[in-house]
Amino acid sequence: MNEQKKEPGWQDLPIGCVMMEARSTRHYHTGDWRSQIPVTDAEICCSCGLCWVYCPDCSRYRDLRTGKYDVNNFFCKGCGICARECPTGAIKMAEEET
Numbered sequence: 582m583n584e585q586k587k588e589p590g591w592q593d594l595p596i597g598c599v600m601m602e603a604r605s606t607r608h609y610h611t612g613d614w615r616s617q618i619p620v621t622d623a624e625i626c627c628s629c630g631l632c633w634v635y636c637p638d639c640s641r642y643r644d645l646r647t648g649k650y651d652v653n654n655f656f657c658k659g660c661g662i663c664a665r666e667c668p669t670g671a672i673k674m675a676e677e678e679t
Contacts, residue, residue, distance in 0.1 A: 615659030617676060619632075619672045619675075621671055621672050622671045623649045625670065626650060626671040632672060640655075661674045
């Protein structure tokens with residue numbers, strides 16, 4: 582007899598979560614595994630902040646001295662979303678130098 586196994590629905594999955602110490606993510610330098618890095622041309626940057634809005638790692642920040650957006654390399658994973666969303670093309674992805 583060929584019985585088909587039924588996969589559980591989302592309501593049937595066990596409840597679980599990952600517990601970490603509060604504010605501990607600053608210790609995890611997730612940028613260590615990237616192969617590309619965003620490079621911003623400050624002359625072209627219009628300071629719209631879309632790179633900051635779309636960054637899934639919160640690695641984009643506004644430099645208060647210049648008003649332009651830059652990247653925190655400790656947390657940037659090199660996904661390229663900021664470069665894709667930049668309306669002026671100020672952000673280009675470059676190979677990470679080792």
